[in-house]
Amino acid sequence: MKVEKVEIDPISRIIGHINAISVGVKQAIKPERITVEYPRERRKLPDNFRGLILFEKDRCISCFRCAFICPANAIQMELYDNYYPSIDYSKCILCHFCVDSCPTTALKQTKIHDVAFRDLDEMVVHTDEMINPPKLVREDKITVEYKIDRELILERRKEVENLIVDVEPVERIGYHSACVNPQNCIGCALCARVCPANAISVKTEDEKRVLSIDVDKCTGCGLCVRECPTKTLSLVEVV
Amino acid sequence: MEAIYKWSVELPKRIHKAKYFGNLEAEVIDKGLCSHCGTCAAICPVDGIIVEDKPIEFPNWKRDCVNCGACVRVCPRWDYKPLNGIGEYIEVLSAKSKRFKGQDGAMVTEIMASALEMGVIDRAVFVGRDENWKPVTAIVKDVEQLLEETIRGTKYSFADVMPRIKELIKDYKVGVVGTPCMMSGVRRLQKESEIFENIKLAIGLFCTENFYHWQLHEFLLKEKNVDMKDAVKTDIKKGKFIVKLRDGSKVSFPVKEFDPIIPSGCEVCQDFSAVESDVSVGSVGSKGGYSSLIVRQENAKEILDYIFEKGYAERGDMSIDAVQKLCDFKIKIHPYPPKH
Amino acid sequence: MEMLEVLVEMFEMFKSNMVNIPLIQPVIDALMNIPIVNYIVALVLWKPFFAIAILPGLGGIMIVLLLMVYWERKLTARIQWRVGPLEVFRPLRGLIQPLADGFRYFFQEVIVHVDSHRPYFVQLPILTFIPVLLPILFIPAGEIVAIRSSYAIQIIVALIALIPITIIAIGWASNSRFAYIGSVREAMMYFAYEVPFVIAVLAMILMYGSGDPYVIVEKQSVPGVIMNPIAFLVFFIATLMATSRLPFEIPEADQEIAFGPFVEYSGILFGIVMTLAYEKLYIMCLLMSILFFGGWNGISIPLLGDLSPAIWLFVKAVVVMLIVALARSIYPRFRLDQALKLGWTSMLLISLVSLALAIVIRLSGWLG
Numbered sequence: 001m002k003v004e005k006v007e008i009d010p011i012s013r014i015i016g017h018i019n020a021i022s023v024g025v026k027q028a029i030k031p032e033r034i035t036v037e038y039p040r041e042r043r044k045l046p047d048n049f050r051g052l053i054l055f056e057k058d059r060c061i062s063c064f065r066c067a068f069i070c071p072a073n074a075i076q077m078e079l080y081d082n083y084y085p086s087i088d089y090s091k092c093i094l095c096h097f098c099v100d101s102c103p104t105t106a107l108k109q110t111k112i113h114d115v116a117f118r119d120l121d122e123m124v125v126h127t128d129e130m131i132n133p134p135k136l137v138r139e140d141k142i143t144v145e146y147k148i149d150r151e152l153i154l155e156r157r158k159e160v161e162n163l164i165v166d167v168e169p170v171e172r173i174g175y176h177s178a179c180v181n182p183q184n185c186i187g188c189a190l191c192a193r194v195c196p197a198n199a200i201s202v203k204t205e206d207e208k209r210v211l212s213i214d215v216d217k218c219t220g221c222g223l224c225v226r227e228c229p230t231k232t233l234s235l236v237e238v239v
Numbered sequence: 240m241e242a243i244y245k246w247s248v249e250l251p252k253r254i255h256k257a258k259y260f261g262n263l264e265a266e267v268i269d270k271g272l273c274s275h276c277g278t279c280a281a282i283c284p285v286d287g288i289i290v291e292d293k294p295i296e297f298p299n300w301k302r303d304c305v306n307c308g309a310c311v312r313v314c315p316r317w318d319y320k321p322l323n324g325i326g327e328y329i330e331v332l333s334a335k336s337k338r339f340k341g342q343d344g345a346m347v348t349e350i351m352a353s354a355l356e357m358g359v360i361d362r363a364v365f366v367g368r369d370e371n372w373k374p375v376t377a378i379v380k381d382v383e384q385l386l387e388e389t390i391r392g393t394k395y396s397f398a399d400v401m402p403r404i405k406e407l408i409k410d411y412k413v414g415v416v417g418t419p420c421m422m423s424g425v426r427r428l429q430k431e432s433e434i435f436e437n438i439k440l441a442i443g444l445f446c447t448e449n450f451y452h453w454q455l456h457e458f459l460l461k462e463k464n465v466d467m468k469d470a471v472k473t474d475i476k477k478g479k480f481i482v483k484l485r486d487g488s489k490v491s492f493p494v495k496e497f498d499p500i501i502p503s504g505c506e507v508c509q510d511f512s513a514v515e516s517d518v519s520v521g522s523v524g525s526k527g528g529y530s531s532l533i534v535r536q537e538n539a540k541e542i543l544d545y546i547f548e549k550g551y552a553e554r555g556d557m558s559i560d561a562v563q564k565l566c567d568f569k570i571k572i573h574p575y576p577p578k579h
Numbered sequence: 580m581e582m583l584e585v586l587v588e589m590f591e592m593f594k595s596n597m598v599n600i601p602l603i604q605p606v607i608d609a610l611m612n613i614p615i616v617n618y619i620v621a622l623v624l625w626k627p628f629f630a631i632a633i634l635p636g637l638g639g640i641m642i643v644l645l646l647m648v649y650w651e652r653k654l655t656a657r658i659q660w661r662v663g664p665l666e667v668f669r670p671l672r673g674l675i676q677p678l679a680d681g682f683r684y685f686f687q688e689v690i691v692h693v694d695s696h697r698p699y700f701v702q703l704p705i706l707t708f709i710p711v712l713l714p715i716l717f718i719p720a721g722e723i724v725a726i727r728s729s730y731a732i733q734i735i736v737a738l739i740a741l742i743p744i745t746i747i748a749i750g751w752a753s754n755s756r757f758a759y760i761g762s763v764r765e766a767m768m769y770f771a772y773e774v775p776f777v778i779a780v781l782a783m784i785l786m787y788g789s790g791d792p793y794v795i796v797e798k799q800s801v802p803g804v805i806m807n808p809i810a811f812l813v814f815f816i817a818t819l820m821a822t823s824r825l826p827f828e829i830p831e832a833d834q835e836i837a838f839g840p841f842v843e844y845s846g847i848l849f850g851i852v853m854t855l856a857y858e859k860l861y862i863m864c865l866l867m868s869i870l871f872f873g874g875w876n877g878i879s880i881p882l883l884g885d886l887s888p889a890i891w892l893f894v895k896a897v898v899v900m901l902i903v904a905l906a907r908s909i910y911p912r913f914r915l916d917q918a919l920k921l922g923w924t925s926m927l928l929i930s931l932v933s934l935a936l937a938i939v940i941r942l943s944g945w946l947g
Contacts, residue, residue, distance in 0.1 A: 024658050024909035033660035178242030183433040187248030188284035188307035204250070209307075212245040229284045230434040231409055236242045 034146070034154045039114075041156065042140040047165050050096045051113040053087060055130035059106035059169060060084055062196035063221030066098035066107060082196050084127040090120060103220070108167040112136065133164050174238030175220030177213055184230040185211070191224035191233060200224060251311040259308040260288070260300040263317070268295055271503035272316040275449070276417070277401035278424030279310035282431065290399040292373070292452050313431050315423040321507065321575045322423065324566055325559070326514030330534040332543075333525040333557035337550070339385065342393045342474070343522040344530030346552065347416050347442055350518065350539070352382045353546050359538065360414035360439050362407050365390050366398040372467040373452045374398035378407065393444070395473055396452035404438065414440035418449060419510035426515045440538060443513025445521025445531075445562070447475070447569060448505035450497070458500055465490050476522065507577055511569040512562055518543075524561040531557050586618075593621035598629050598723060599884045627725040634889045635720050635865060635896075643861050643897060644854060648677040651904040658908040684850030692755075692843055699752035703745060704844070704851045710741035711855055714862045719792050721875045721888025729791040735866060736780050739821070742859060743769040746830070749852075750840030761839025765830035767915055768820055771922030776817035778930040779810045782937035783870045796874035803871040806940060810933035811871050813926055818867065820918065822860040824903060826910035827918055860900060868895040 008016075036043055045051075062083045067075040074091035075098060077083040085098070085107070099107045110133065117123045138160065145155045177199070179185065187209040192200040199217035203210045225233045255262050267273050273295055280288040280295070285305055287297045297304060311317055336349035351363045363379040367390045374394045379385060400417050401424060407413050415425060415438055422443040428435040459465040465482055472483040481491040513519040518539035524531040534540050546552050600607075607624070611617040622628055630636055649664070653673075656663030664673040691697055714735040716725040728734065743765055750762030786807060787795045795803075804811045820827040831839040841852045868874060872895050875888030883890065913921070 020909050021905075024905060027658045027660070028654055028905065028908075031657045031660055033657070033662070035660070035662050037662060037665065178244060179246045180242055181433065182243060182246040185246060185248050186282060186284065186307055186309040186312075186432050187250070188305055188309060190284050190305065193305075205247070207250050208247040209250050210245065210247040215244060229282075229405070229409075230432045 032151075034152055036144045036154070039139045041142040041144045042161060044143050044145040044161060045111045047111075048109065049111045049113070050094045051110045051163070052089075052094075052115065052134070053092075053096070053099060053107050053130070054110055054133060054164070055085065055127060056106050056108065057084065057127070057131060059104040061104055061106075061219035061221045062223075063103065063219070064223055065101045065103065065221075069097045069101045071095065071097060078127050080127065085130075086124065086126045087130065088124045089115075089117065090123040103170075103172060105167055105170050108165065110165060111161070111163040136163070175222075175235040176215050176218035176238060177220065177222070177224050177233050178236045179211070179213070179232055180234045180236070181230075181232050185232040186230055187211075188229065190227045190229070194223050194227045196221060196223065248307075249312075251308045251317075253308075258300065258304040258306045259311050260297045260304040263310050263314060264297075264300075267314055267316045272319055272507060274316060274418075274420035274504040274508060275397045275502065276315065276420040276424045277399055278313050278315065278421070278428060280399070281401035281404050281424070281428060282309045282313050284309065286402075286405075288402075290397075290402055292397065309431065313424065313427040315420055315427060316504070319507070319575070321509040321573075322419075322514050323509035323511070323570050324514065325512050325533070325563055326519075326535065328533045328535045329537075329540055330532075330543075331524075331557055331559050332532050332534070333529045333555035334532060334543075334546075334552045335529045335555060336552045342472075342530075343525070344528060344552070344555075346530035346532060347444070347520050348385050348390075349546060349552055350442060350520075350542055351379070351414050351416065351440070352385050353549075353551060354414050354440050354542050355379070355382055357542065357545055359412065359542065361411040363414040363416075363440075364400050364403050364407075365416065366394055366400060368394050370468055371452075371456065372396070372470060372473070373456075376400055376403050378403065393473065395475075396450050396455055404435075408434055408437050412437055412439045414438075414442070416442040417444065418446045419443055419513040419515070420504075420508060422513045422516040423510070440542070441515075441517050442539075443516025443519040445512055445519065445523055445565070446508075447494075447511065447565075448497075448501045448508075450500060451502060454500040458497070462496070463490055463492065506573055507575045509570045509573050509575065511566045521562075523565055524558045525555055529555040529557075531562065533562070590618060590621055593618075593625040596626050597621065597624045598626055598886070600886050601884045602882045602886075626723055630720065630723045630725045631715060634723065634886070635718060635893055636715050639893055640854075640858055640861060643900065644857050645677045646897065647857055647860075647900055647904070648680065649674060650901055651907065652676070654901075654904050655908040658905075681850060684847050687846040687849075689846035689848055690843075694754045695843060696752045696754060699748065700843075701848065703749045703752055704848050704855065707742065707745040707749065707855055708851075710738045710745065711858045711862065714738050714866075718862075718865050718869070719875075720892045722885045723889050727793075729789060729794075731792050732780065732784060732790040732795070732866070732870070735862070736777060739859070739862065739866075740773060740777075743821075746840055753840065753843040755843055757836045757838070757842045758840050760836050761830045761842070764836075764915055765823075765840060767919060768823075768827065768829055771919045772817045772820035772926070775813050775922060775926040775930040776821070778927070778934055779813040779817065780870070782807065782810045782930070782934040785934070786937035786940050788941065792869050792874065795869060796876060799873040799876060802873045807933055807936055809929055809936060811867075813930045813933060814867060814871070816921075816926060818860070818863045819903065819906060820922070821863060822856060824860070825907040826913050828912055829915050829918060832912060860903065861896065864896040864899040864903070865892065867899055868892060872899075 064077060064083070066085050067077050072091045072093050074088045075085045076088065078086045094113070096109055099109050112133065115134065140160060141158065143157050143159050143161050145157070147153045147155050189202045189209070189211060192202045192211065197217045197219050199214045201212055201214065220235055222235055225235055251259070253259070253262055255265050257265070263279065275290070275295060277290040277295070280290045284307060285303055287300060287303050288310065289296055289298065333344075334346050335344035336346055338352065339345035339348045341348050351365070354360045355363060365377050365379050365385070366374045367377045367387070368374055372394060374396050376398055377384070377390055379390070384390065400415060401421060404413055404415060415421070422441055425435070425438055425441045429438065456467055459467060459482070465484070469484045469486070470482050471485050474481045474483070475494055478494050479491050480494050480497065481489055483489050512521075512533060517536040519533040519535070521531050532543070534543060547554070607620060610620045623632070632638060653663040664676040667673050667676045667679045691700055717728060717731040717734050718724075719727065719731070746765050747762045750758040750765065783803060784790050787798050789795070823829070823831045831841065836842070841849070844852050869892070875892040877888070877891035880887040
């Protein structure tokens with residue numbers, strides 16, 4: 001196979017040169033660059049950005065769903081007056097499965113993502129440290145947003161973005177636990193042991209073990225349903 | 240389904256002032272009645288009861304037992320009334336599997352394989368073995384697993400089949416194969432909690448007695464100079480225990496010589512033909528290479544119809560009198576209450 | 580006694596040939612009255628000294644160096660949609676980056692590796708300063724000049740032709756593969772651009788009729804670039820080739836031979852080497868402004884007196900340098916054989932055409 005030399009006639013060469021120089025000069029005068037000069041400028045993040053996770057203690061019902069669903073095993077439940085989650089950020093992959101699975105939006109997302117921990121011990125964030133947002137040193141004065149119209153434009157605004165998002169508590173369907181298969185029950189009372197709200201009580205009345213669920217106390221966390229070895233309990237909707 | 244917020248469970252009679260496992264220990268295990276079936280371990284909600292090659296125990300039961308009484312309610316030897324005889328049945332027959340090679344006609348394997356195929360069960364609990372012939376339970380998902388050699392065939396030692404049911408029972412339909420005491424345990428489990436209705440197939444084996452593996456191994460090594468590593472098949476035929484070795488030779492001796500190592504729980508058992516199973520399988524009553532079957536329940540009948548329809552097995556002649564003779568023999572040698 | 584006489588004589592020589600700057604004249608007058616300071620002031624303002632040390636000499640070089648490094652990086656970054664150096668002095672957006680670089684060179688360790696020829700390795704960069712700095716003696720800026728000669732342009736061209744020899748020697752002294760390849764490439768490039776370059780300069784000299792910068796500048800009522808644009812093109816491309824600027828950055832290709840002849844230098848020697856490249860560019864741009872852009876012609880600012888032509892020349896040279904930085908960001912690099920081919924076919928041809936054009940213009944008598 002013979003490779004032929006490409007011949008370009010001089011006129012197109014000169015036009016090519018002029019083209020190149022004009023592009024260079026045009027870009028030198030008004031560049032179309034879209035560089036974000038981080039950290040003095042910061043890109044605007046969407047509200048559901050997956051950053052650090054904050055915790056609202058009053059909303060938590062200790063259902064353990066966050067700890068069960070975490071794919072990286074980063075959440076450990078710590079005992080205060082009840083069990084509350086703590087996150088180990090050396091394992092956490094910020095997937096926010098825990099935030100999604102929390103039935104009461106006690107865990108909520110923030111836009112804080114560029115954090116630095118000084119040592120590995122600091123990376124285990126306990127529950128009391130998760131309630132208030134961490135101390136931030138903000139160097140940015142300008143927020144940058146990319147707008148795509150026909151071409152990519154960078155819009156700079158002189159504002160400082162709030163990194164904490166307000167999350168409204170979700171409208172929850174009320175559930176509580178109920179015994180739907182009494183013929184399965186073997187009377188082990190593990191449900192009463194594990195209930196974080198102490199809603200299930202066990203009594204012995206004339207040769208029988210009597211278990212009862214206090215519907216007002218039950219938060220519908222589902223821990224008793226998980227723990228029952230014989231599928232006696234189930235969550236039913238509040239009527 | 241209507242939800243109820245208050246329900247109750249009958250508590251069994253507490254004979255001693257201890258927690259319920261303490262009662263079980265005192266009344267069944269320490270009295271030598273325990274058949275090592277493992278039914279108590281199948282229902283214990285805290286997984287505390289251990290079924291291994293030694294008497295059943297619950298270490299730290301004084302601290303960890305939650306006193307539910309379930310183990311007492313399901314134990315076949317609590318308030319023991321021995322079952323015996325041939326029991327009720329729909330049909331008796333003899334068959335030999337065309338697909339598998341097993342102890343005799345490999346019908347246990349065939350029935351489980353067909354049940355898996357039909358979808359009657361999702362999982363089956365089988366007993367395999369290691370190179371020392373120590374039983375190792377295996378959970379079988381599909382028919383291909385049953386082609387493995389060590390899963391088929393009789394192992395004359397205790398195996399922890401019942402605790403393995405526990406991890407399957409909430410999600411799958413389970414098939415179980417076991418000795419007559421295990422079959423009684425299965426029926427009691429099903430009466431106690433309806434979750435155990437998920438056991439859709441219970442195959443019983445003809446059984447005179449079972450052994451602790453370490454005792455069997457030691458006996459064969461010391462008294463008969465047989466290392467179980469070299470064995471390829473063990474069998475009990477016509478009152479003789481026969482071991483076929485790898486080099487082709489056979490060692491055989493009367494079963495009576497095992498008397499010193501028979502566990503005390505087996506010495507009070509009178510159930511030879513597994514009267515509480517769905518189908519009982521054994522070698523007695525059929526010629527060599529064929530298994531005897533006593534079909535007791537409808538679910539087992541449907542599976543056998545399927546087997547013969549598909550041509551997976553061929554029929555043979557079965558003599559029910561031989562079985563009856565052995566049932567009577569077992570009642571004779573294992574009186575309850577025991578004589579000594 | 581004799582020393583004092585000599586000093587007094589020198590003082591008189593200085594005073595007779597001082598640069599005249601009306602703006603600071605009152606200060607000078609005041610300072611001249613103070614006994615020892617007046618010597619120093621007379622020395623500083625003596626025209627040759629002023630030309631060498633301040634403008635267009637070392638002072639000019641300093642400013643150009645600082646400016647050029649920053650401008651080149653920033654301009655290239657801007658065209659490439661980047662930002663360039665930013666963080667060194669935040670309020671000024673990185674303006675003192677070159678200063679920081681130079682500061683760093685002072686403190687970096689100078690590693691003279693074992694394989695190199697140690698005396699040459701250390702001394703050659705300093706020796707290279709000779710042909711690079713000598714032309715400053717001959718380049719006039721208005722009235723400010725060190726040596727007035729009617730053969731100044733020819734001398735400058737001859738001195739410029741000496742520089743690549745020292746660069747080749749630097750690469751040889753490093754005794755390293757990349758340096759060797761870089762030296763060879765430098766030799767090839769030298770070969771490529773020298774002839775068209777000399778012919779173009781010759782054409783301009785022919786056109787003006789003399790090699791004296793004063794005559795040349797006087798004759799440029801119309802700038803030389805308009806009279807003979809072809810020679811300007813050749814001169815421009817030859818400048819790019821001579822100073823290893825893209826698209827002809829062949830001896831010092833960063834991505835190909837890891838900076839060529841200068842690969843083993845570090846610390847202050849590296850700083851010197853970097854300075855050399857920019858100084859050579861400065862000299863050639865000065866030459867270019869004298870030949871083509873009217874030298875120090877321009878609106879004279881009466882307040883600055885003698886300084887105003889100097890500043891005009893300086894500004895023109897700096898503007899040319901800034902435009903050379905533009906070429907860096909637009910063009911990719913030529914291959915060595917392509918550059919050689921360019922030098923010996925197209926450029927030679929064009930330079931001969933410019934020579935013919937110059938002869939025609941001269942013969943037409945337009946420039947008188």
